[in-house]
Amino acid sequence: xxxxxxxxxxxxxxxxxxxxxxxxxxxxxxxxxxxxxxxxxxxxxxxxxxxxxxxxxxxxxxxxxxxxxxxxxxxxxxxxxxxxxxxxxxxxxxxxxxxxxxxxxxxxxxxxxxxxxxxxxxxxxxxxxxxxxxxxxx
Amino acid sequence: xxxxxxxxxxxxxxxxxxxxxxxxxxxxxxxxxxxxxxxxxxxxxxxxxxxxxxxxxxxxxxxxxxxxxxxxxxxxxxxxxxxxxxxxxxxxxxxxxxxxxxxxxxxxxxxxxxxxxxxxxxxxxxxxxxxxxxxxxxxxxxxxxxxxxxxxxxxxxxxxxxxxxxxxxxxxxxxxxxxxxxxxxxxxxxxxxxxxxxxxxxxxxxxxxxxxxxxxxxxxxxxxxxxxxxxxxxxxxx
Numbered sequence: 001x002x003x004x005x006x007x008x009x010x011x012x013x014x015x016x017x018x019x020x021x022x023x024x025x026x027x028x029x030x031x032x033x034x035x036x037x038x039x040x041x042x043x044x045x046x047x048x049x050x051x052x053x054x055x056x057x058x059x060x061x062x063x064x065x066x067x068x069x070x071x072x073x074x075x076x077x078x079x080x081x082x083x084x085x086x087x088x089x090x091x092x093x094x095x096x097x098x099x100x101x102x103x104x105x106x107x108x109x110x111x112x113x114x115x116x117x118x119x120x121x122x123x124x125x126x127x128x129x130x131x132x133x134x135x136x137x138x
Numbered sequence: 139x140x141x142x143x144x145x146x147x148x149x150x151x152x153x154x155x156x157x158x159x160x161x162x163x164x165x166x167x168x169x170x171x172x173x174x175x176x177x178x179x180x181x182x183x184x185x186x187x188x189x190x191x192x193x194x195x196x197x198x199x200x201x202x203x204x205x206x207x208x209x210x211x212x213x214x215x216x217x218x219x220x221x222x223x224x225x226x227x228x229x230x231x232x233x234x235x236x237x238x239x240x241x242x243x244x245x246x247x248x249x250x251x252x253x254x255x256x257x258x259x260x261x262x263x264x265x266x267x268x269x270x271x272x273x274x275x276x277x278x279x280x281x282x283x284x285x286x287x288x289x290x291x292x293x294x295x296x297x298x299x300x301x302x303x304x305x306x307x308x309x310x311x312x313x314x315x316x317x318x319x320x321x322x323x324x325x326x327x328x329x330x331x332x333x334x335x336x337x338x339x340x341x342x343x344x345x346x347x348x349x350x351x352x353x354x355x356x357x358x359x360x361x362x363x364x365x366x367x368x369x370x371x372x373x374x375x376x
Contacts, residue, residue, distance in 0.1 A: 031292030033285060042317045045310035051289035053282050060289070064307035096290045130311040137307050 004034045004052050007112065014116035015040065038119055046126050048119050052108065059104040059118050061091075061126040066098040068137045077136040084132075090121040093129075102126050143279070167280060174273045181266045188259040191252055198249035205242040209235055 005028075012026040015038065022041050029035040029049070036050040049060045069077060081093045081100075091102045102125055104118040212235045219228035305313070344350045 029292055031288075031295060033288045033292050035289045035292050037293075042321065043314055044317075045305050045313040049289065049293055051285060053285040055278050055282060058282075058286065058289075060286070062293075068306050068308070096286055099290060127311075127314060130307050130314075134308060134311060 004036070007109075008036060008050065008115060009112065011036075011112050011116055011119070012038065014113060015119050018116060018120045040123060043123060043127070046123065046130075048122055048126075050115070050119075054108065056108050057106045057110055057115065059106070059115070059122050060096075061102045061122050063100045063102055063126060063129055063133075064137055065100070069100075070136055070138055073136045077133065080133065080136070088125050088129075090118055091125040102129055167277070167284075170273070171277065174270065174277065177266060177270055177273070181263060181270065184259055184263050184266065188256065188263065191255045191259060195249060195252035195256055198245050198252060201245045202242060202249060205238055205245060209238045209242065212238065 008026070012024045016022055016024040019040060024038065024040045026036060026038050029037050034052050038048040038050065040046075040048075046061055049062075051058050051060065085093050088102075091104045094101050094103055102122060104122050106114060106118055212231050216228045216231035216235065219225075219231060341350070348354070
């Protein structure tokens with residue numbers, strides 16, 4: 001966890017500066033995995049989570065769960081996600097268990113500026129995604 | 139060869155798993171890691187062996203060259219001995235040539251064996267390296283999947299502990315839009331307030347300083363009333 005903290009030192013300030021000074025908070029999530037939660041003012045309902053494994057650093061934003069998907073539009077939603085996936089800058093759609101997510105993957109030793117760029121892109125993409133896919137959700 | 143992704147997909151999809159369940163059997167992963175570790179050691183040993191065998195192949199090749207030269211030289215010497223009618227000497231030399239030829243045969247066989255051995259070892263190392271790369275990749279994918287699931291579990295746990303739940307997408311979007319609308323409204327209101335309040339504040343300051351037309355409104359009104367009163371009194375007087 002210590003080297004993770006060192007790696008992301010100043011991330012909140014960098015994210016804030018990229019968003020034009022919007023206040024941003026960063027805190028570790030207690031648990032057995034090194035997970036950092038990033039919350040941007042005005043986007044409290046869309047926290048971004050950073051997690052680190054051997055090979056990579058993942059920035060994850062939880063979008064919706066399986067229960068929220070309108071059953072008869074599920075197939076169409078999948079196609080839309082697949083069609084859109086490659087066009088979304090820096091982020092990709094995915095699913096963890098019953099959670100649909102948007103995530104960005106970076107090399108394990110990425111610079112904090114690269115992580116900040118990914119977090120900001122992820123946040124913008126997540127808001128867009130919620131808006132774009134609202135029709136498929138309850 | 140089944141791809142790493144196919145295997146992982148089978149694992150992740152298996153029995154429609156829920157967050158919190160471990161995706162990869164930790165024990166199986168440990169055994170697998172141990173196997174990879176052993177395979178890597180085996181490759182290292184094979185590489186060392188390869189250098190030894192390659193050195194031996196080179197040595198035998200050199201020995202073969204030497205023996206061939208020796209045989210040629212002794213044969214020539216035997217021919218010379220025959221030329222000088224030294225039958226016994228020639229026979230002795232022929233015996234030496236025979237020994238050298240036997241040795242050459244032996245070295246040639248050894249060299250062939252070493253050459254085959256080198257080819258086999260190279261094949262073995264190539265295959266093992268390819269398998270190791272695949273295993274490494276498999277482990278990396280498994281570990282990433284595991285860490286993502288664990289992280290999600292951690293996050294769900296933290297959200298659960300705080301008493302709230304992960305918000306639905308629609309609620310989330312509504313909240314963000316509301317927040318932004320609120321912020322826009324607040325900014326507009328603050329702007330308006332500043333303009334309005336700013337003016338009044340200035341007027342008040344001006345009035346307090348006795349500057350501007352509102353400063354002595356009372357006095358002006360009184361003087362106007364007095365004038366009107368005086369005018370009326372004058373009319374009544376005539």
